[in-house]
Amino acid sequence: MSMRDTRPGATRRVWRPHGWELRLRWAWAEHRSVDGRAKIVPWDAGRLGGRGAGGSRGRNREGVRIVSLSCPRCGSAALPPSAWSSSWRCAKHGDIYPLRQVQSLSPEGLAGLLRNAVVPVMLPWPLPDGWLVTGFAAAGDERSGTRACAVALSGPNPVGGPGEMLVICEELGVGLGANCAGLEGPDPGADFPAGLPDAQVEFGNHEFPLWHVDAPGRAAFVGEVMGTWLWVVLWPDTAGTLLVEPMALRDLRDPGQDLDLPFGARSPRLPG
């Protein structure tokens, strides 16, 4: 049900039965910058970004396509590696792991994220009542793997109205969690942690403490789980009441899980 032109440099529209339309650029060049903020990447890595990830395996292996990447610390355009730097860069923050959203909210899109994840991909499970999974974002590239990831959820705020949540796992210094919390970052701060913990998460039959950090217009909690930062950021700040009880987490990378995730419309809070 689809057509493509495999000539180098040719651009074709690929129509899919479920109505998605992909614009693919078939080119065999190495990484090439487009308008200073896009990059042609091998499809396997590119599954994390671009328009309408997914599709047949055979097509994926051959194709490359254009995705937009941003700085995990500030959201500005990520500059691709060049003759002068082997790293992605932000004009303000220097070397960075470029951030992209997983475009396909589906088991296939999630599988693409999990394949390259160096850090846990943490999901509250069971989900809070009425909450849906509403996005994934990943920072890293095909060389480094995913060094930070954000799982977005949306659902009812326990005290009324809609709520949004981001659960972020990241290596030290990436800065995605602090950015989502509206903080300078990249980590929680030199005086962290101060005082007794304010919340707990449960993972693998262990409990891990989280501390509340002051964040503008939202509730933000952070702690260390399995050697990585774990941030939980909620909007509005009253949705932080979801953490009155310890929140159980799953690492979606762990084998043997067959979670039937309910996906919803993409969260406006998802970075990237």
Ligand SMILES: [Zn+2]
């Ligand atoms: Zn930046």
